[in-house]
Amino acid sequence: MVAKWDDNLISRIQQANDIVDVVSEYLSLTKRGKEWVGLCPFHTDHRPSLYVSPTKQIFKCFACGAGGDVLKFVQMKENLTFIQAVERLAQRVGISLEGFKRRRAEQNNGTLSPTELAKLNTWAMKHWVANLWDKTQGAAAREYLAQRKISQETARTWQLGFAPDSWDDLLKKAAQENIPEHLLVESGLAVRRANTSGCYDKFRNRLMFPIADVTGRIAGFGGRTLGQDPAKYMNSPATALFDKSQLLYGLRQGREAIVKAGRAVVVEGYTDVLMAHQNGIKTVVAALGTSLTQDHTRVLRRYADRIILVFDSDAAGRSAAGRALEVCLSGKVDIRLAFVPEGKDPCDFLVEHGPAAFETVIEAAEDVLSFKWRQLNEQMAEQDSLPKQTETVGQFLQTVAAAVQAGQTDPLELAVLIGRLSALLQTPKSRIDEQLQRLLKQKPPVERTQQGSSETRTSDVDDQTAVTKARREILEVLIQEPGLYATVFGRFTLADFGSAGPMREIAEAGLPSLEAGQEPQPADLYRRIESPQTAAILTEMTFADGSKGPGARRLVDALEVLEVDRHRRDIESHKTHLTDDAVEPLQRIYGFLKQQKGNPRCGGLQ
Ligand SMILES: [Zn+2]
Structure with missing residues (x-):
């Protein structure tokens, strides 16, 4: 989100760049009534x-739905990031951005530069490596490595270390060497105490895996507990250098082998990576305790165009397949899924069966599209003894359409995809194309709340659709009739719009002004929204027709849906502390509220 002081500056830049002037630099506009028209470049x-x-200082294409303010136009036309577009237009009118850039850097990075962070991490790594090979101190950690059959040579090559069971082992070492405490806190090596003064070591009684970026800088650490800590693995917090959505364990060591083989094998654990490399399979990397993100695929695509995800069970693969499909369709990359038999993790499997057997597992990997197709067929077969082929195809295309929308696949990729689907489903391309286009028009973009989560139960999905609709309804009404805000003041907060996604972004752009008693203009909202996709949704909402009934009524109805959802979330969050006896009546209340939601007054939202 754009901070307030920066919003003022960006507003100045926006106002200094007249949208008609700027757009005219790219295409010719002719006057029509109060507005200017031209051929849409998008x-x-x-x-x-x-x-x-x-x-209004905005543009809108009535054919493709693109829309926004002058910043968004330049951003989209020149393919820039939001900040680059701000810079470009600031330059155009001679406004200085020095202070803005500095604040932006601090906001994102803290005060330590990546080089300083890498230096501190390297220092900590050396200390932990020394601990591991210390005769007495490192004995238990070395014993664990021996159990997992990780050789001493591997441990040394990968610079594994040991953080002892102490609150201040690293802090003491830092004090000896005059390294200030606050630097350890900033780099995520130490944690500040909540109530009293002072700090403590973040990693205690853990086997330490240093994680290098591709240039070899130590970006952060993963630590595996050697005791009974319920958090089996712990990673460094995000810093300017440590970004879990981008980093892959083992990529630095394996990148040459990956290029040579044209494939990257993604496993789940650090020890899986170590054991694979120890056995000579060097194309193996791991995400850092997260599922594979689009950023990961973007990184891996520089080295190979085939990615194989290895799972230790069919169930884990099944729940990850949907997300993998999405990533695959948007990343122009071939993703396959492989399964280690007997529910073993790759590390144990390699120890028991050796590298050749593991290669066989990798070779048997199945394309994610056909995996998803097979999975669906199995589900249909379970439900019904004679699944109808057309119905199954329809459902499958729906899954594909959702993935296409979530991943923003471009037309060219879509054409390739249609070819693959046609072969897989043994259906003519024209029919697939027609059905898919229809689905893409029908379904609104999926608002993703939890990345990488497994499939949700159907009733939850329905609830979520109603909630998403309600969020959109509230924002749409308030954009068109900001005066109505006073009538619903205090009945919702930013938190009601989810933790991420377009509705959250639009709410963040608009609510502060409304709360301050101002009526935000479209140009104000666009200025605070960084993504062109969200801008297009905002355009749709701004120009949505008013035939949906009186705004005040729509607002009240939508708020009821949100209130029911808030109760549901309350129950969920308290569930872990409650006994079943206590949850049951709460759930009945929730069921009752949900029924109320189904009354005719809220009909438009179902
Ligand atoms: Zn257009």
Whole structure:
């Protein structure tokens, strides 16, 4: 989110760059009534569909739905990030951005530069390595390595270390060498105490795995407990250098082998990576306790165009397949799923069966599209003894459409995909194309709440759809009639719009102004929204027709849906502390509220 002081600056830049002037630099506009029109640069436009409003300082294409303010236009036209677009337009009118850039850097990185962070991490790593090979201190950790059959040579090559069971082992070492405490806190090696003063070591009684970025800098650590800590693995917190969505354990060591083989094998654990490399299979990497993200695929695609995800059970693979499909469709990359038999993790499997057997597992990997297709067929077969082929195809295409939308697949990729689907489903391309296009038009973009989570129960999905609709309804009404905000003041907060996603972004852009008693103009909202996709949704909402009934009524109905959902979340969050006896009546209340939601007054939201 854009901070307040920066919003003022960006507002100045926005106002200094008249949208008609700027757009005219890219295409020719002609005056039509109060507005200017031209050929839209964001789709193949044959008659002028792009409208530019000098009074509102926004643009909108009535054909493809692109829309936004002057910043968004430049961002999209020049393919820039939001900040780059701000810089470009600041330059155009001679506004200085020095203070803004500095604040932005601090906000993102803290005060330590990546180089300083890497230096501190290397220092800590050396200390932990010395601990591991210390005759007495490291004995238990070395015993664990021996149990897992990780050789001493591997441990030394990968610079594994040992953080002893102490609150201040690393802090003491830092004090001896005059390294200030606050630097350890900033780099995530130590944690500040909550109530009293002072700090303590973040990693205690753990086997330490240093995680290098591809340039070889130590970006952070993963630590495996050697005791009974319920958190089996613990990672460094996010810093300017440590970004879990980008880093892969073993990529630094394996990148040459990955390029040579044209494939990257992604496993789940650090020890899996070590054991694979120890056995000469050097194309193996691991994500850091997260599922594979689109950023990971973007990184891996630089080295190989095939990614094989290895799971230790069919169930784990099944729940990850949906997400993998999404990543695969958006990442222009071939993703396959492989399963280690007997529910073993790759490390144990390699120890028992050797590298050749593991290669066989990798070779048998199945393409994610066909895996998903097979999975669906099995599900249908369980439900019904004679699944109808057309129905199954329809459902499958729906899954694909959702993945396409979530991943924002471009038309070219879509054409390739249709070819693959046609072969897989043994259905003509034209029919697949037609069905898929229809589905893509129908379904609103999926708002993702939890990345990488397994499939949700159907009733939850229905609830979530209603909630998403309600969020959108509230924002749409308030954008069109900001005056109504006073009538619902205090009945919702930012938290009601989820933790991420387009509705959250739009709420963040609009609610502060409304709370301050101002009526935000479209240009104000666009200025605070960084993603073109969200801007397009905002455009849709701004220009949605008013035939849906009186705004006040729509607002009240949508708020009821959110209130029911808030109760549900309350129950969920308290569930872990409650006995079943206590949960049951709460759930009955929730069921009752849900029924109320189904009354005719809220009909439009179901
Ligand atoms: Zn257009």
